[in-house]
Amino acid sequence: QVHLQESGPRLVKPSGTLSLTCAVSGGSITSDNWWSWVRQSPAKGLEWIGEISHGGSTNYNPSLKNRVTISIDKSKNQFSLKLTSMTAADTAVYYCANFSGTFNSWGQGTLVTVSS
Amino acid sequence: DIVMTQSPDSLAVSLGERATISCKSSLSVLSSSNNKNYLAWYQQKPGQPPKLLISWASTREFGVPGRFSGSGSGTDFTLTISSLQAEDVALYYCQQYYTTPWFFGQGTRLEIK
Numbered sequence: 615q616v617h618l619q620e621s622g623p624r625l626v627k628p629s630g631t632l633s634l635t636c637a638v639s640g641g642s643i644t645s646d647n648w649w650s651w652v653r654q655s656p657a658k659g660l661e662w663i664g665e666i667s668h669g670g671s672t673n674y675n676p677s678l679k680n681r682v683t684i685s686i687d688k689s690k691n692q693f694s695l696k697l698t699s700m701t702a703a704d705t706a707v708y709y710c711a712n713f714s715g716t717f718n719s720w721g722q723g724t725l726v727t728v729s730s
Numbered sequence: 731d732i733v734m735t736q737s738p739d740s741l742a743v744s745l746g747e748r749a750t751i752s753c754k755s756s757l758s759v760l761s762s763s764n765n766k767n768y769l770a771w772y773q774q775k776p777g778q779p780p781k782l783l784i785s786w787a788s789t790r791e792f793g794v795p796g797r798f799s800g801s802g803s804g805t806d807f808t809l810t811i812s813s814l815q816a817e818d819v820a821l822y823y824c825q826q827y828y829t830t831p832w833f834f835g836q837g838t839r840l841e842i843k
Contacts, residue, residue: 660780660823660834675831709779715827716770720779 616641618710618721626704626728632697636710636721643686644668648713649693651684654723655706665713666693700728732757732826736835742843749811751838753824758804761828768828771800771809774821774837784809816842 622634636649643649651663664674666684674682683696697704705728712719733756743749759768767787772780782791784800787807797812811818819842824835 659836660825662832662834673830677831711779715768716782716785716825717772717780718782720781723779 615719616712618712618719620708620710620721620724622724622726624724624726626700626726627730628701628728630700630728632695632700632704632708632726634695634708634710634724634726635692636694637690637692638712639691643691643693644688646714648673649684649686650711650713650717651695652709652711652717652720653704653706654709657703658706661706663695663697663708702728704728731831732759732828732833734824734826734833734835736822736824736838738838739836740839740841742841743811743814744843745816746813747843749814749818749840751809751822751824751840753802753807753809753835755805755807755826757828759826759828760804767803767807768826769800769802769807770825770827771798772823772825772834773818774823775819780823811840814840814842 617639619637626632648665650665654660664684666672666686681698686693707723707725709723710721711717735754737752769787771784773783774780783794788800799810801808821837823837
């Protein structure tokens with residue numbers, strides 16, 4: 615199984631933009647899978663944010679679609695999440711995951727807090 | 731959207747006893763083309779990400795103990811732990827992968843009685 619590791623700032627200001635990166639090791643990001651972001655909060659539980667294929671196709675959760683961008687960097691074997699207009703409701707643990715129908719491998723998650 | 735609802739929200743079971751968690755989908759996740767249910771179960775322990783236990787409603791992942799089983803079809807599914815062990819204390823989630831957006835159930839907290 616691949617190993618995934620999230621990185622990025624843990625504190626974001628209200629109205630700011632969250633930028634997270636997921637480094638993939640133990641396998642190629644160009645394999646025939648999708649690469650996803652999922653977040654978890656006490657209020658909303660596990661919430662799928664979106665996904666990107668090795669070819670760069672994306673699917674987003676309609677509830678977040680206007681604020682989300684997921685991109686892939688094959689040269690670095692990593693993919694990234696940008697979430698704009700952050701509010702307190704976006705405070706959550708953010709996970710990256712490998713997806714092929716099911717979420718097979720997950721990063722350890724990173725707690726992102728929205729606060730001034 | 732296919733929304734998932736689990737019951738109960740929490741469950742306390744004695745060691746060695748059976749634990750049963752229910753998951754209902756708002757629409758069927760059974761594909762008529764391959765007769766497969768697009769339903770997965772995950773286990774999440776404190777401080778850890780979810781771990782895939784079962785896919786296709788009833789197929790255990792490699793290394794998952796045989797006491798875990800999944801059943802059901804269409805819109806009604808069940809995760810059963812036949813003989814609860816202390817290490818099974820966790821949150822359990824179902825998830826549909828029939829169509830996007832992928833939805834998880836709200837989770838069931840399993841504890842020892």
